[in-house]
Amino acid sequence: MLNLPPFKLERYFAQYEFSTKYLLCSSDCESIAINDLLKFEPGAEQGLKDLWLGYTESQGAPELRQEISRLYSSIAPDQILVHSGAEEAILLFMQAVLVPGDHVIVQWPCYQSLFEIARTIGCEVGFWEARPENGWAPNLDELKSLLHSNTKAVILNLPNNPTGYLMPEADFRALNQSLQERGILLFSDEVYRGLEYKPEEKLPAACDINPGAVSLGVLSKSYGLAGLRIGWIATHDMTVYQRMAALKDYTTICSSAPSEYLSSLALRHAGQIVERNQALILRNLGLLDEFFATHADRLEWVRPKAGPIGFPHLIGTDVEKFCHELVSAKGVLLLPGTIYDHPGNHFRLGFGRKNMPTALTLLEEYLEDQAG
Ligand SMILES: Cc1ncc(COP(=O)(O)O)c(C=O)c1O
Numbered sequence: 220m221l222n223l224p225p226f227k228l229e230r231y232f233a234q235y236e237f238s239t240k241y242l243l244c245s246s247d248c249e250s251i252a253i254n255d256l257l258k259f260e261p262g263a264e265q266g267l268k269d270l271w272l273g274y275t276e277s278q279g280a281p282e283l284r285q286e287i288s289r290l291y292s293s294i295a296p297d298q299i300l301v302h303s304g305a306e307e308a309i310l311l312f313m314q315a316v317l318v319p320g321d322h323v324i325v326q327w328p329c330y331q332s333l334f335e336i337a338r339t340i341g342c343e344v345g346f347w348e349a350r351p352e353n354g355w356a357p358n359l360d361e362l363k364s365l366l367h368s369n370t371k372a373v374i375l376n377l378p379n380n381p382t383g384y385l386m387p388e389a390d391f392r393a394l395n396q397s398l399q400e401r402g403i404l405l406f407s408d409e410v411y412r413g414l415e416y417k418p419e420e421k422l423p424a425a426c427d428i429n430p431g432a433v434s435l436g437v438l439s440k441s442y443g444l445a446g447l448r449i450g451w452i453a454t455h456d457m458t459v460y461q462r463m464a465a466l467k468d469y470t471t472i473c474s475s476a477p478s479e480y481l482s483s484l485a486l487r488h489a490g491q492i493v494e495r496n497q498a499l500i501l502r503n504l505g506l507l508d509e510f511f512a513t514h515a516d517r518l519e520w521v522r523p524k525a526g527p528i529g530f531p532h533l534i535g536t537d538v539e540k541f542c543h544e545l546v547s548a549k550g551v552l553l554l555p556g557t558i559y560d561h562p563g564n565h566f567r568l569g570f571g572r573k574n575m576p577t578a579l580t581l582l583e584e585y586l587e588d589q590a591g
Contacts, residue, residue: 221314221339226331227558235552241578244554246380246528248414248443248496248571256444256481259488270480277472278464279451280479286486287451290436293427294453300463301479303471305410305437305450308463310336311470312406312433312452315462317342321371326357328381328530328559333374333408342371351532351563354521355382359390366401373398376408377422378415381530381559381567383523385415391422395429404459405432410450411526413441413493414500420524430455438482440526442492443571449474449482496571500527503570506579514586520568527571530556536589538564548588549581 236242257263278284279301288296302308309332317323319341325334327346338344345365349357362373375394378385386394398405407425415421425432433454439445454460485492504522511520511531520531533541538555546552556565572578 221336223335223339226335227560228331228554231554231558235546239546239552240550241574241581242552242572243569243575243578243582244528244552244567245569245572246526246567247440247445248527249499249573250443250446251492253481256485259484259491263484267477267480270476272476275473275476275479277467279474280476280483283449283479283483283486284451286483286489287436287453289486290489291424291427291434291453293455294424298426298453298455298457298460300452300460300467301474302450302452302467303474304439304445304448305408305435306332307467307470308435308450308452309333309406309408311463311466312435312459313337313340314466316404316459317371320369322367322369323372323374324362324365324370325374326376326379328556328561329374329376330380330408331559333376333406337372337374343367345370347373349379349382349384351382351519351521351530351565355379355384355530356386359394362394363397366403370401370403372404372406374406374408375425376410378411378523378525380411380526381528381554381556381565382521383526383529384521385420385524386422388420388422391425392428395425395432399429399431402431404456405429406435407432408435410435410437410440412436413489414497414527415525416501416504417524424453426453426455432456433459438485441496442485442489443496444482444485444492447478447482447485449478496527499573500571503575503579506576507568507570510579510583514583517586528567528569530561530565530567532563532565534564538566542566545582545585549585551578551581551585553582 284296437450554567
């Protein structure tokens with residue numbers, strides 16, 4: 220195993236996630252119970268009870284890969300490799316393709332494993348920085364200036380965690396084309412895909428427009444089914460696929476059979492599940508628009524374009540201190556931007572949960588208490 224440093228976000232959540240009443244920084248959408256999932260289809264409950272608990276196919280159960288492949292326009296079930304969450308797929312991708320000395324470019328700020336694993340392998344990591352004054356859009360010319368002759372891979376996350384940024388489609392296509400021409404692999408973390416506020420802004424999956432791209436998907440975020448721990452990669456690059464598949468023999472071998480069963484069931488009703496989460500996000504976003512307008516003296520934000528998270532800027536108080544005092548006083552958890560090593564006094568706000576309006580009221584009370 221690589222000698223990886225602590226995952227700051229996970230360590231922070233470990234302190235609070237199961238003891239704090241209001242998680243106002245979660246990156247996943249509201250979940251559902253197995254019982255609700257089983258109600259989608261008559262016979263589903265009996266099917267679960269009758270399920271054989273032997274090993275399943277290492278690439279993922281055929282029925283599940285069939286359902287996942289429907290999320291793409293050009294991907295066959297054999298081009299899907301199922302993993303235990305998105306996290307396993309990130310680890311295996313990096314281990315499969317990177318060697319010490321490789322140069323890698325990562326869109327930043329981002330989820331820690333997207334750069335930390337490459338760095339621990341011994342790669343040189345270039346950070347393609349997105350800034351709030353540009354609406355969190357990283358600059359395409361800056362990316363060109365970061366490229367080296369030994370750049371092996373570019374890592375993107377769109378819609379982005381933590382900013383909610385979504386690239387315009389023309390830029391995304393141009394970027395894919397340029398990387399493909401240069402023979403640079405693209406690892407495209409698309410775990411929030413499907414949660415665009417304007418459906419016409421949904422990006423194509425990178426694997427559908429670029430044969431040198433690996434798209435990452437998972438049931439945790441847009442579907443709110445993190446407890447299933449089912450993620451996947453989709454790619455036309457069978458060399459990368461085979462190397463990742465070979466590594467999986469040393470990690471999880473295959474997924475949990477009940478999870479695969481429930482995941483196939485969920486994906487057969489993907490539209491309905493995502494629509495419900497979309498509606499929740501849009502309702503909560505309406506409340507946030509009012510909230511940020513009222514508190515413009517203390518908070519600024521770039522309104523996200525997709526997904527259940529944003530990265531507002533706190534004015535006048537140290538963000539770590541603020542988050543700490545808020546959780547102690549009101550039981551409301553925010554995630555300070557320092558967890559992303561971001562120096563700009565931002566925090567991550569999550570609004571994919573049902574109890575978000577109550578959490579927001581408590582945050583508002585806290586801001587008022589402080590002002591008074
Ligand atoms: C951008 C991104 N990629 C990957 C993951 C990992 O997903 P999972 O927890 O389902 O493995 C996360 C989780 O927060 C994420 O935000």
